[in-house]
Amino acid sequence: MSTETQTRTQTAKETFHFINDPAEAINDALTGLTCLQPTLSYNKEYKIVYRNDLPTFSESHVTTIGFAGGGHEPMFGGFVGHNYLSAYVSGNVFASPTAAQIFQAIKMCQPNGGKSMGTLIVCGNYTGDILNAGLAITRAQAAGYKVHFTPVGDDVAVGRKKGGKVGRRGLSGHLVALKSACALAQRGESLDRVAEVMEYITANVGTIGVAFDRVALPNATITDLQTLPPATIELGMGAHGEPGLQQISPIPSPENLTSQMLDLLLDISDTDRAFIPFSRASHPTSDNEVVMLLNSLGSTSDEVLARFAELAITELEKRGFTVKRLTLGPLVTSLKMSGFGITIWRLPPDSGELVERKLALELWDEPVDVVAWRQ
Numbered sequence: 372m373s374t375e376t377q378t379r380t381q382t383a384k385e386t387f388h389f390i391n392d393p394a395e396a397i398n399d400a401l402t403g404l405t406c407l408q409p410t411l412s413y414n415k416e417y418k419i420v421y422r423n424d425l426p427t428f429s430e431s432h433v434t435t436i437g438f439a440g441g442g443h444e445p446m447f448g449g450f451v452g453h454n455y456l457s458a459y460v461s462g463n464v465f466a467s468p469t470a471a472q473i474f475q476a477i478k479m480c481q482p483n484g485g486k487s488m489g490t491l492i493v494c495g496n497y498t499g500d501i502l503n504a505g506l507a508i509t510r511a512q513a514a515g516y517k518v519h520f521t522p523v524g525d526d527v528a529v530g531r532k533k534g535g536k537v538g539r540r541g542l543s544g545h546l547v548a549l550k551s552a553c554a555l556a557q558r559g560e561s562l563d564r565v566a567e568v569m570e571y572i573t574a575n576v577g578t579i580g581v582a583f584d585r586v587a588l589p590n591a592t593i594t595d596l597q598t599l600p601p602a603t604i605e606l607g608m609g610a611h612g613e614p615g616l617q618q619i620s621p622i623p624s625p626e627n628l629t630s631q632m633l634d635l636l637l638d639i640s641d642t643d644r645a646f647i648p649f650s651r652a653s654h655p656t657s658d659n660e661v662v663m664l665l666n667s668l669g670s671t672s673d674e675v676l677a678r679f680a681e682l683a684i685t686e687l688e689k690r691g692f693t694v695k696r697l698t699l700g701p702l703v704t705s706l707k708m709s710g711f712g713i714t715i716w717r718l719p720p721d722s723g724e725l726v727e728r729k730l731a732l733e734l735w736d737e738p739v740d741v742v743a744w745r746q
Contacts (some may be wrong), residue, residue: 495541
């Protein structure tokens, strides 16, 4: 398979954003979220969505913070609530929140300072997010707060050679790991345990996306949309429109596209991007059960996602895998980008690893009270 992005002439067209004011788009969206979910509150000054019971919850539980640039809604605001995140910090569109914003969220999650059980902080693996988190956490730890930071990179389109020391981009894998980590936090587990499970699961997760068109930033009501060439899709495009792995034309059939995406996730012989530690690509031994997530990048309907989910399940079964759980929907979007992603979580064996399979599925099945998660 070619791993070089083809260079093609791209055209532009106009797209309309139904927003009041681009500068207030994030505030409007997050304020509206609290109307939809009355158990949430919003700190407009620092762009922080948090659960209403945070002061009392934090007295006896590890708290969890997700942060990201805006434009990826419902991530993470739509996942704040019972059995999921304690708080979400939003930056401007496609821009990391500042260190001051993140530090404020830490203080809100630990109103008793060093007497609390601590806070897990999670973001996608992007340079700006990492730098600002580092500054905030340095300040927080110097002030006596207990913090563990996990940046997540799950994009298998970015191989080891290309990723280098920076690593892979974050897509939707952190939602999979957070589902279990936050459930443990709700059970009253320690920060060390919550953090080690978060890190363990992210090491067993991979995502590959495909875009049918590029993203358009809402820096005005009407903006230019950079389109792909006719009859072309881009495999591995990033969540902000970063170059993908390959432009494909003519467009393959849904069956062939699904198979190609799963090859990138499952092929253990591809040393550059075999990140999920399966024992083999076909008919694995003790690690043949998976959880799968189908994510809309913004404008792909549930019906399209469901069809690709059906194709992926069929293809996985041919290769000897069993899909134990499935969820789909607009979970980590890129504004109105047309496309979708497949995330695979390799479930642990019955014993011998940090988490047993029975517990992994129990944590996944824990009911949540948030806006965006589907069970």
